[in-house]
Amino acid sequence: xxxxxxxxxxxxxxxxxxxxxxxxxxxxxxxxxxxxxxxxxxxxxxxxxxxxxxxxxxxxxxxxxxxxxxxxxxxxxxxxxxxxxxxxxxxxxxxxxxxxxxxxxxxxxxxxxxxxxxxxxxxxxxxxxxxxxxxxxxxxxxxxxxxxxxxxxxxxxxxxxxxxxxxxxxxxxxxxxxxxxxxxxxxxxxxxxxxxxxxxxxxxxxxxxxxxxxxxxxxxxxxxxxxxxxxxxxxxxxxxxxxxxxxxxxxxxxxxxxxxxxxxxxxxxxxxxxxxxxxxxxxxxxxxxxxxxxxxxxxxxxxxxxxxxxxxxxxxxxxxxxxxxxxxxxxxxxxxxxxxxxxxxxxxxxxxxxxxxxxxxxxxxxxxxxxxxxxxxxxxxxxxxxxxxxxxxxxxxx
Amino acid sequence: xxxxxxxxxxxxxxxxxxxxxxxxxxxxxxxxxxxxxxxxxxxxxxxxxxxxxxxxxxxxxxxxxxxxxxxxxxxxxxxxxxxxxxxxxxxxxxxxxxxxxxxxxxxxxxxxxxxxxxxxxxxxxxxxxxxxxxxxxxxxxxxxxxxxxxxxxxxxxxxxxxxxxxxxxxxxxxxxxxxxxxxxxxxxxxxxxxxxxxxxxxxxxxxxxxxxxxxxxxxxxxxxxxxxxxxxxxxxxxxxxxxxxxxxxxxxxxxxxxxxxxxxxxxxxxxxxxxxxxxxxxxxxxxxxxxxxxxxxxxxxxxxxxxxxxxxxxxxxxxxxxxxxxxxxxxxxxxxxxxxxxxxxxxxxxxxxxxxxxxxxxxxxxxxxxxxxxxxxxxxxxxxxxxxxxxxxxxxxx
Numbered sequence: 001x002x003x004x005x006x007x008x009x010x011x012x013x014x015x016x017x018x019x020x021x022x023x024x025x026x027x028x029x030x031x032x033x034x035x036x037x038x039x040x041x042x043x044x045x046x047x048x049x050x051x052x053x054x055x056x057x058x059x060x061x062x063x064x065x066x067x068x069x070x071x072x073x074x075x076x077x078x079x080x081x082x083x084x085x086x087x088x089x090x091x092x093x094x095x096x097x098x099x100x101x102x103x104x105x106x107x108x109x110x111x112x113x114x115x116x117x118x119x120x121x122x123x124x125x126x127x128x129x130x131x132x133x134x135x136x137x138x139x140x141x142x143x144x145x146x147x148x149x150x151x152x153x154x155x156x157x158x159x160x161x162x163x164x165x166x167x168x169x170x171x172x173x174x175x176x177x178x179x180x181x182x183x184x185x186x187x188x189x190x191x192x193x194x195x196x197x198x199x200x201x202x203x204x205x206x207x208x209x210x211x212x213x214x215x216x217x218x219x220x221x222x223x224x225x226x227x228x229x230x231x232x233x234x235x236x237x238x239x240x241x242x243x244x245x246x247x248x249x250x251x252x253x254x255x256x257x258x259x260x261x262x263x264x265x266x267x268x269x270x271x272x273x274x275x276x277x278x279x280x281x282x283x284x285x286x287x288x289x290x291x292x293x294x295x296x297x298x299x300x301x302x303x304x305x306x307x308x309x310x311x312x313x314x315x316x317x318x319x320x321x322x323x324x325x326x327x328x329x330x331x332x333x334x335x336x337x338x339x340x341x342x343x344x345x346x347x348x349x350x351x352x353x354x355x356x357x358x359x360x361x362x363x364x365x366x367x368x369x370x371x372x373x374x375x376x377x378x379x380x381x382x383x384x385x386x387x388x389x390x391x392x393x394x395x396x397x398x
Numbered sequence: 399x400x401x402x403x404x405x406x407x408x409x410x411x412x413x414x415x416x417x418x419x420x421x422x423x424x425x426x427x428x429x430x431x432x433x434x435x436x437x438x439x440x441x442x443x444x445x446x447x448x449x450x451x452x453x454x455x456x457x458x459x460x461x462x463x464x465x466x467x468x469x470x471x472x473x474x475x476x477x478x479x480x481x482x483x484x485x486x487x488x489x490x491x492x493x494x495x496x497x498x499x500x501x502x503x504x505x506x507x508x509x510x511x512x513x514x515x516x517x518x519x520x521x522x523x524x525x526x527x528x529x530x531x532x533x534x535x536x537x538x539x540x541x542x543x544x545x546x547x548x549x550x551x552x553x554x555x556x557x558x559x560x561x562x563x564x565x566x567x568x569x570x571x572x573x574x575x576x577x578x579x580x581x582x583x584x585x586x587x588x589x590x591x592x593x594x595x596x597x598x599x600x601x602x603x604x605x606x607x608x609x610x611x612x613x614x615x616x617x618x619x620x621x622x623x624x625x626x627x628x629x630x631x632x633x634x635x636x637x638x639x640x641x642x643x644x645x646x647x648x649x650x651x652x653x654x655x656x657x658x659x660x661x662x663x664x665x666x667x668x669x670x671x672x673x674x675x676x677x678x679x680x681x682x683x684x685x686x687x688x689x690x691x692x693x694x695x696x697x698x699x700x701x702x703x704x705x706x707x708x709x710x711x712x713x714x715x716x717x718x719x720x721x722x723x724x725x726x727x728x729x730x731x732x733x734x735x736x737x738x739x740x741x742x743x744x745x746x747x748x749x750x751x752x753x754x755x756x757x758x759x760x761x762x763x764x765x766x767x768x769x770x771x772x773x774x775x776x777x778x779x780x781x782x783x784x785x786x787x788x789x790x791x792x793x794x795x796x
Contacts, residue, residue, distance in 0.1 A: 062599045064540055065463045065498050094599060095536060096529030096572040100463050100498030124578045125570035131494030138493060142462055170568040172523035174494040180522045201460045201492060230729035264523050288771050289683040315748065317770040350713065371713040372770065
């Protein structure tokens with residue numbers, strides 16, 4: 001297409017979109033590396049056509065903060081009708097600069113930032129919401145705007161996203177990593193004790209961290225359980241799902257001495273994702289012995305019919321997955337397998353994340369249990385159920 | 399101390415250090431938030447006293463790129479003898495800005511950056527070496543300097559650090575995350591196929607990624623094994639360690655169909671960390687069954703004497719760790735347990751990382767095996783051996 005044709009198409013697209021909504025965002029891909037004169041021309045035309053947001057993407061994460069900010073500033077200055085649209089930054093993190101580029105855009109007039117929780121996104125991801133929000137908030141001396149986000153839910157949101165996507169957060173990730181607020185150096189610890197602000201620019205509580213405190217035990221009642229979960233921001237959609245979660249809590253309390261907030265969150269997240277499962281784990285027995293093959297025997301309920309399978313291979317998890325997959329008649333490739341403990345200690349709950357591929361589609365499954373093999377089986381079955389549900393729903397022709 | 403006393407102490411310390419080396423770095427903690435007039439005064443005095451590097455730390459990760467760069471620029475301009483020292487940036491990542499702040503420092507005259515592989519460091523970590531190096535290299539149009547680092551070893555270095563420290567790298571981490579070079583969106587994939595530079599600002603090979611290609615199988619010989627490892631940058635310190643690694647390779651090839659570069663690296667890393675172990679795993683048998691307690695029976699060789707223990711708990715890994723720790727007479731707390739698969743597929747090698755705490759000291763252990771329970775046992779034993787070695791060496795009084 002010629003430049004004239006590109007402008008014409010963009011204007012037509014924006015006008016068409018305005019027929020359906022008053023809120024139209026125009027986003028010229030790879031704007032961060034585009035010719036600025038042409039960019040000014042197409043932005044002016046699309047604002048005239050009705051675009052209310054102009055999004056400037058750094059599609060390949062190539063920009064450097066001062067330069068990206070200068071681009072935003074120049075565009076706002078040069079485009080005559082720029083006051084009629086909100087300018088937005090959409091940055092990728094290929095060089096680790098998505099947050100810095102977005103902040104530079106904000107300092108130069110952008111008033112929308114396209115973010116993702118945990119910085120997820122294609123390749124090295126996009127602007128991390130938690131880092132951007134906390135930078136703007138912590139540096140109110142520099143930024144003359146705020147996000148109005150209730151930051152105390154950031155950690156819970158991060159954990160939920162991590163659990164659903166199977167993308168873990170590294171311990172040294174800013175704001176939401178397990179170590180983000182841990183002071184190791186003795187001199188720093190001393191400083192924090194003496195004068196907290198010396199080493200803390202943000203309070204851990206402000207983003208939802210709390211002391212990993214013991215909240216519930218074997219003898220906690222249903223009401224205490226419900227109250228604590230409400231405090232953690234969890235709502236149940238029915239009495240039934242509350243009862244189901246409470247039943248699991250009691251089972252867990254039998255196996256585990258100390259139950260932490262994180263255990264409760266994992267428990268509830270498991271309850272809430274378990275709806276409409278056609279495959280259920282009835283029982284599992286695995287024996288592993290060094291020098292021998294591992295044997296896994298699994299009993300599944302598939303559409304309410306019990307079926308048993310046994311597999312022998314060189315790993316306990318491998319044998320478990322082989323036994324399970326022998327009972328379903330579709331091809332599954334395991335792309336990722338990871339385990340983390342939800343809390344500390346040897347009786348911690350283990351959370352297993354698997355990523356399964358089926359006919360080119362990627363599905364994540366999660367399972368939580370005090371036993372890692374059982375958690376693995378649950379994660380695999382969770383993924384299979386998602387594949388079956390999606391097959392039923394989205395592609396009835398398959 | 400009064401400001402005069404602080405300057406005096408700093409000068410004395412630098413002078414003293416110069417008695418032992420010509421290369422002295424002076425580092426005023428939290429310089430990024432300090433009074434600039436005082437900073438100029440103490441820097442001038444310490445350069446006069448012989449400091450050759452002036453390090454400007456943003457100790458709490460509070461700075462914003464344009465501001466940190468402006469500080470560096472101003473200090474270099476205002477300190478009369480600044481030409482006699484190299485200015486360095488030491489940034490923390492609390493707001494996710496360590497790399498951007500360091501790059502801003504470089505643009506404003508810093509010629510040393512204090513980095514860590516994978517961005518490790520206290521709290522949210524420090525400047526990530528791989529991101530900084532690749533930003534400077536990719537944007538040679540902006541930076542009038544280079545790091546002269548052979549970037550093709552970055553990924554191997556990242557994996558080694560990750561394995562030794564037990565700090566995993568999240569998949570969406572720039573440069574070294576598993577997804578950093580994966581294009582998901584169809585339109586991007588199409589673009590990459592048609593014209594690679596459209597969406598790739600760096601080549602994955604430049605940082606050491608290669609296709610996850612099949613390199614070795616059951617019938618590969620010792621020489622092919624050695625040649626491939628040499629290509630991967632692995633050197634053996636003796637024929638014995640080569641033979642030991644090759645023996646493990648053969649064992650692995652019996653259990654696993656496809657052996658990838660990552661498998662070889664894991665294998666070698668395991669071989670190289672196994673030296674001088676006083677506790678060895680002889681055999682392990684674990685049975686796990688839903689609804690039942692798990693039983694683990696472990697036989698260890700401790701100082702060449704075989705000992706057996708059995709433990710029953712609610713998790714296979716927990717039972718294994720309990721059995722092992724019942725055979726050693728010191729207190730161990732498990733602080734972190736994580737598993738990742740080294741390669742894809744259900745017969746992948748599993749790598750287990752544990753973090754153990756003993757008398758306030760933190761030790762990381764790693765184990766690799768096709769069986770996750772065995773890998774867990776190896777990781778735990780690896781950690782115990784490190785604790786014992788360190789106890790022997792560093793604290794003979796204990």
